[in-house]
Amino acid sequence: MSVPVFSRDAVLEAVSPQDAYAAVRNAFIAHHRGEWVMQPKIYVTNYPAGDFRAMPAIGGGHALLKWVTSFPGNPALGLPTVTGLVVLSNSETGQLEAVLDAASVTALRTAAAAVLAADTLGVENGPSVAVVGCGVNGAETVRMLVAHGRTPVVWDADEARRRFVADQFGAEVAGSLDEALARDAVVTVTPGRDVLFSEGSLRPGQHVSLMGADGPGKAEIATRELGRARLFCDDWEQASHGGELAAGVAAGLLARDDVTELGAVLAGAAEGRADGEDVTLFDSTGLAIQDLAIARAALLRSVEMDLPRLEL
Template identity: 25%
Template sequence: MDTSSEALTQPHQILIVSEDACQKVIGRHEAFQAVESVFSSMAKGSAYNFPVVREAIGHANALYGFKSGFDREGLVLGVKAGGYWPGNVVQGRTNHQSIVALFDPDTGQLKALVSGNYLTAIRTAASSAVSIAHLARKNAKVLGMIGAGFQSTFQLHAALEQRDFEKVVAWNTHPEHLTRLADVCREHNLPFEAVSLQALGSQSDVIITITSASEPLLQAAWVKPGTHLACMGTDTKGKQEIDHRILAQATVFTDEIDQSISIGEAQHAVTARILSAEQITPIGEVINGLHQGRQSEQEITLFDGTGVGLQDLAVASAAASLAEVRGLAQRVTL
């Protein structure tokens, strides 16, 4: 009997994990653990990202692409597909739209489809939070926020859990959106102040940039010694949030060096030849104890968070497992 055709048509089940289910099972703690763990695996060489595809599609001013990778330790294989639609916000939708497909690394079969919008926001916030946990001064008191878009509140909530901040200062292109951050600070009983970019730089011990800027917002002369910067918005060629000279003044860390120098904040400093790839350290080396991280109270540290596919796969895998256990995922037969 020829069973080859039967094998080809043998049905299998996949999990469908909705946006609502992701929000119920993945909080800041779960996201932090997943991201920190995968950064550690990347530094060990047991997890790696595949080349990123990210392009302007020539419609709706949208950027669309794919991020993928494989974690041998966690046996997580998959791809995130999605992008950035800047016009969505006026329609009441999230600008970032994505979905994660997880595959069985033993068979190649599709295992799960996981909604990626909320997970993108919380894993990006977890990434900057990991950098603050490992690189910011222990006595950091003032947090500066540059950007007040959808992801900014995720960033702020996560950052406030890493240090005993006493004040938050912020700047945004459209100042009226700063109310989002002010509301978060009110929840935490923290003083909040809208300030100029120069004032933000002079006051802040930790600065998070989370914008879609294509020219520097923060100048090198405005950043004081001992500051930790988490630059989270630059993930495409041509984007830029800060003066590239800041990277020459700082000890630079990143999620993945290849992305940092090609599509991250470091692309501009490398092009200007004031920074080389050899001067950038994967943050996983700090997590694993292979690099000291911050070496003095006066040192400026910078985390170039480009957003790697393995981050998405890590939180999506955790969401799929937790949603299945809690009966929040739908099973579909293919």
Template identity: 30%
Template sequence: MIIVPEKEIGALLGRKESYEAIEQVFAAMASGNAYNFPVVREAIGHADALYGFKGGFDQAGMTLGLKAGGYWPNNLETHGLINHQSTVFLFDPDTGRVKAVVGGNLLTALRTAAASSVSINYLARKDAKVIGMVGAGHQAKFQLRAALEQRNFEKVIGWNLHPEMLPNLEEVAAEAGLPFEAVELSGMTEADVIITITSSFAPTLMSDHVSDGTHIACMGTDTIGKQEVGVDLIARASVFADEIAQSITLGECQHAIANGSKAEADIRQVGEVINSTHQGRTSDDEVTLFDGTGVGLQDLAVASAVVDLAVEQGIAIKVDF
């Protein structure tokens, strides 16, 4: 069995490798060569934590496994740890024996950012110049860094419920040599691409905050009851998802499905666009939206990539098990 500790992952896996792994697994999902298992996600009744499992099997990449972990909202304040904690377990699909154990915290941040980055590459207008961020927490910095690589952006704008966190976005914009402006939600109409990355249970970004031709990547809704954008925006947009089943049950589309403003048949997998079996954006005026719920196969894809890199570079810890 191979162990790749959390502390080693930052030196092994970057945005490029993460993007390639997520692009490939989305394509495999859309072609029917990879599938996710049902998600288990529960409040454990201790430390206000949500804990669960996401897993799947990618027959194209021969990757089998699961990610175990969740969200401990008091970690940072109480323990000096990030609130999201997880570990990925990979198994040999031929024998069922455990193959690897990989730290999952940085991997989760990288794969989530890579997913929105893939959606921007395939769905945003080619001439997109302004990127808007709704949310400015820990994950927002990963999102923005990855997104800025997909278009020749000239400006970053941002909104956060707690404005004191907006310097996180300004820092990343400065790294890229771009100006940053804090705006009200109504100011998001300036954006050509918008990423929402919050843990909200009530919508903040509404349809009238979004201009025609915008691409929105909704990355924060992964639990029943969560909601970042209004159902009016979902109804208006052409919607693509990482996985449709999750999108309609625990993703951003759950609310539009519930009130009948969107039908399951209206939602397509982003992997179809990658595979060229769906054309994706059809005009410069079309509003496109990616519902990134976060699927287990994403975690397995980046974990498998980091295991290969760890073995190649002699960093992998090998133990008998």
């Protein structure tokens, strides 16, 4: 038995930004309807260095396990922050079907979720959009936006990195962090060590996709600022324990009824933005069902590609 092995470049070749967007959208809906199932991610920690995460999911005839890391200090050592593998199996027979690079799968589904949330919850008629954080996931978000006909402004604490990403994808560099944070729609993809939106900083009509704070102790927005917005998340169980919302829950500022899952909005079972003055926040913790969506999309293209194979 042999199975295809997808490197980083192979994943990105197999799954276009448009395909990733559609696949992740369908996964959100399937998860809301109970057709795709997952457990909250399991953290194996080695703080302050970083953590390992195990993420299982099943749906659409396949089962998946992602073993992935987050080590924020790695870039200073010349190493990537995120590494790992995605293993895709047939859910009817248990047979292994593909092995994929986890970082590229993560980048694609993170970008897709960020842009999908902005499209669904942001104001209409193509608002101005910014991406703050130009690491691997932030860069993929810029690529996703450009592929969907948007020209974002970008910001990163590293000037060379923000200029490189802007030049690579045809985006624009913001004049300052404050300029980027003032856009109609903002996607934050930072390590989550520093609060970007302080108390009172959100403005009427703004949408923010908070993609960076996906673990304990991370935050891209002040906790009390959560009370000024309509709140959405990818999955309540995960977000209430390990996302931006966790601090609000711990402080007694919000509960389950205060937060709507994006899948419910996409399925037509819940309301998104009510009017142009709403402030909407999407808290993303990253879901295994999103990884499953990307892995399935890649598998569909495997027969057309000359991929190395793992002999079992």
